[in-house]
Amino acid sequence: MxxxxxxxxxxxxxxxxxxxxxxxxxxxxxxxxxxxxxxxYFDYIRLATLELISEEIRKKKLTGSVAELGVYKGKFARYINLYFKKRKLYLFDTFEGFDERDVNTEKKEGFSSGSQNFSDTSVESVLSLMPFPNNCIPVKGFFPESAANIKDEFIFVSLDADLYEPIYEGLKFFYPLLVPGGYIFVHDFNNDNYPGARKAVEKFCAEENISFVPIPDSAGSAIICK
Ligand SMILES: C[S@@+](CC[C@H](N)C(=O)[O-])C[C@H]1O[C@@H](n2cnc3c(N)ncnc32)[C@H](O)[C@@H]1O
Incomplete structure (x- = not known):
C-alpha cells in the first residue's frame, strides 16, 4: 500500500x-x-545504514564494544545503544563543547571557525535518553587524553567530533582496536562547513592504505570497514 x-x-x-x-x-x-x-530524527540514511551494519555484525557474531566520539545530546548515540543493545557503549565527549586546542588547529589550517556551541548538554541528560543506559560508559574529557586508560576491542565506532584534530586522533586510536569486519562511521565527510573531517579521513586512509565508502546521509559520512 x-x-x-x-x-x-x-x-x-x-x-x-x-x-x-x-x-x-x-x-x-x-x-x-x-x-x-x-x-x-531527520537523517534516515544514517540510521538505516547503522541498522544494516548492526545486522551484518550480528550475523558474523563479532565480539567487542561500540563507541561514539562526539556525542553532544546523544541523538545518534541513542540508536547505537538501541541497535547494539547488548554491547558496552563508550560515550566520549567533553560534554562542554569544542576544546580550544582543536579550535586553534582548525583556525590555523583554515578548516572552520570552530565556533559552534555544543556545551548545553550533560552526561546525565545523555544517559536519560539511552534505551539501555546500564550498558553505557560515559568518558568525559578531552579526546584523545580521555581515552588513555581504555583497553578494549570495537565492532563499531561513530566519529562525530566535527573538527580535524579529534577526528584524525579518533581514527588513529580506534582503527587498531577495530576487529576485522568492524566499521567506523565518520560524520561530516562531505560537509563544507567542516572540511577538516574529509581531510582527516583522506590523510588517515592514505597513510594506512585503506578505503572508505562515502554515503549520502545529511552531512555526508564516510564508512571505513576493516
Ligand atoms: C556535532 S556534535 C556531535 C553530535 C552527535 N553525534 C549527534 O548525533 O547529535 C560534536 C561533539 O564533539 C565533541 N568534541 C569535539 N572535539 C572533542 C574532543 N577533542 N574531545 C571530546 N569531545 C569532543 C563536542 O563537545 C560536541 O559535543
Whole structure:
C-alpha cells in the first residue's frame, strides 16, 4: 500500500521535493520488521545504514564494544545503544563543547571557525535518553587524553567530533582496536562547513592504505570497514 502512495507522491511532487533535497523512497522492507525511529530524527540514511551494519555484525557474531566520539545530546548515540543493545557503549565527549586546542588547529589550517556551541548538554541528560543506559560508559574529557586508560576491542565506532584534530586522533586510536569486519562511521565527510573531517579521513586512509565508502546521509559520512 505504502509503495503505491510513495509512487503517487513521487509522480506528483517528486521534482519539487527533490529541489528541497527530499527523496521519498521505500527502504529496508526486506528486514520485515517494525522500525523504531524517533519522528524528530531527520537523517534516515544514517540510521538505516547503522541498522544494516548492526545486522551484518550480528550475523558474523563479532565480539567487542561500540563507541561514539562526539556525542553532544546523544541523538545518534541513542540508536547505537538501541541497535547494539547488548554491547558496552563508550560515550566520549567533553560534554562542554569544542576544546580550544582543536579550535586553534582548525583556525590555523583554515578548516572552520570552530565556533559552534555544543556545551548545553550533560552526561546525565545523555544517559536519560539511552534505551539501555546500564550498558553505557560515559568518558568525559578531552579526546584523545580521555581515552588513555581504555583497553578494549570495537565492532563499531561513530566519529562525530566535527573538527580535524579529534577526528584524525579518533581514527588513529580506534582503527587498531577495530576487529576485522568492524566499521567506523565518520560524520561530516562531505560537509563544507567542516572540511577538516574529509581531510582527516583522506590523510588517515592514505597513510594506512585503506578505503572508505562515502554515503549520502545529511552531512555526508564516510564508512571505513576493516
Ligand atoms: C556535532 S556534535 C556531535 C553530535 C552527535 N553525534 C549527534 O548525533 O547529535 C560534536 C561533539 O564533539 C565533541 N568534541 C569535539 N572535539 C572533542 C574532543 N577533542 N574531545 C571530546 N569531545 C569532543 C563536542 O563537545 C560536541 O559535543
Amino acid at each position: 505504502f509503495k503505491f502512495v510513495a509512487r503517487g507522491i513521487n509522480f506528483l511532487l517528486g521534482k519539487s521535493l527533490q529541489n528541497r533535497h527530499i527523496i521519498v523512497s521505500s527502504s529496508l522492507e526486506y528486514l520485515q520488521r517494525k522500525r523504531d525511529l524517533n519522528k524528530n
